[in-house]
Amino acid sequence: xxxxxxxxxxxxxxxxxxxxxxxxxxxxxxxxxxxxxxxxxxxxxxxxxxxxxxxxxxxxxxxxxxxxxxxxxxxxxxxxxxxxxxxxxxxxxxxxxxxxxxxxxxxxxxxxxxxxxxxxxxxxxxxxxxxxxxxxxxxxxxxxxxxxxxxxxxxxxxxxxxxxxxxxxxxxxxxxxxxxxxxxxxxxxxxxxxxxxxxxxxxxxxxxxx
Numbered sequence: 631x632x633x634x635x636x637x638x639x640x641x642x643x644x645x646x647x648x649x650x651x652x653x654x655x656x657x658x659x660x661x662x663x664x665x666x667x668x669x670x671x672x673x674x675x676x677x678x679x680x681x682x683x684x685x686x687x688x689x690x691x692x693x694x695x696x697x698x699x700x701x702x703x704x705x706x707x708x709x710x711x712x713x714x715x716x717x718x719x720x721x722x723x724x725x726x727x728x729x730x731x732x733x734x735x736x737x738x739x740x741x742x743x744x745x746x747x748x749x750x751x752x753x754x755x756x757x758x759x760x761x762x763x764x765x766x767x768x769x770x771x772x773x774x775x776x777x778x779x780x781x782x783x784x785x786x787x788x789x790x791x792x793x794x795x796x797x798x799x800x801x802x803x804x805x806x807x808x809x810x811x812x813x814x815x816x817x818x819x820x821x822x823x824x825x826x827x828x829x830x831x832x833x834x835x836x837x838x839x840x
Contacts, residue, residue: 654751657781658725658744660737663834664702666715667811667825669804671722673783676801677756678721681781686756687725688712691735695769703838705729714828738770741778753778754797759785762792773774815839817819 659674668689674686690708709729716722723801726771728735729744743752755778756767762782765771777796782796785801806824814821816839821830 648803652750654748655681655683655754656748656751657681657683657754657756658689658778659686659756660689660691660728660735660740661692662808663688663708663712664808665708665711665807665811665825665829667808667829667836668823671715671719671826672804673756673758673801674722675719677754677781677783677799680756680799681797683721683754685721686722687723688716689725690729691738692728692732693734695734695736707832707836707838709762711829711832714832715826717828724774734768738768738774738777741774745777751759754781755779756783758783762794762796765792765794797800812839 639701657674657677659670659677661670663670670688674688678681690705690712691732692700692705709726712724715782716724725744726829727740731739737755741755744753745751755774757780767782768774772796780794780796782792782798783801784798785805811821811824814824815833
């Protein structure tokens with residue numbers, strides 16, 4: 631049964647017949663993860679549970695394709711923090727494809743490679759509401775929407791709508807961002823409870839974001 635176009639703010643529960651039980655159902659949450667924080671983890675875990683996915687892959691990008699270039703740190707640090715953040719959490723794994731491929735991390739290229747490697751898998755690409763309005767500018771977006779199911783997450787201060795087929799999933803709204811955490815550290819403030827304590831310990835030990 632094909633998924634119908636959904637309006638913003640619609641919470642969706644997929645009926646059993648909409649999925650082919652012989653195929654794997656895998657979510658992808660891409661990002662810079664600079665650093666990873668609790669909002670990332672809540673989104674990944676809630677999407678996995680609510681859409682009954684086999685797992686969600688956190689996929690750190692090597693070079694974001696945004697016009698406004700992001701300040702970032704070495705990918706090894708970002709990868710180490712991700713490993714610490716998801717250790718022992720069921721259903722969350724890391725996909726390092728974009729770090730290995732290097733270059734600009736276009737989602738179309740990554741999904742194409744993943745589908746070629748895993749033809750038995752259906753992918754669900756998770757994006758925040760702040761990214762939805764940018765979808766028309768994404769590289770080869772019309773082809774990408776044929777390859778993957780987009781899953782939208784509402785964020786504080788953002789209200790989005792789009793003509794693209796998106797499943798909207800409700801998760802607890804957490805007004806946390808990586809840039810906020812970096813700013814806290816630069817100001818000498820400790821971002822307690824905003825990210826896993828193992829990640830915070832790593833940041834302090836490595837002297838990151840100072």
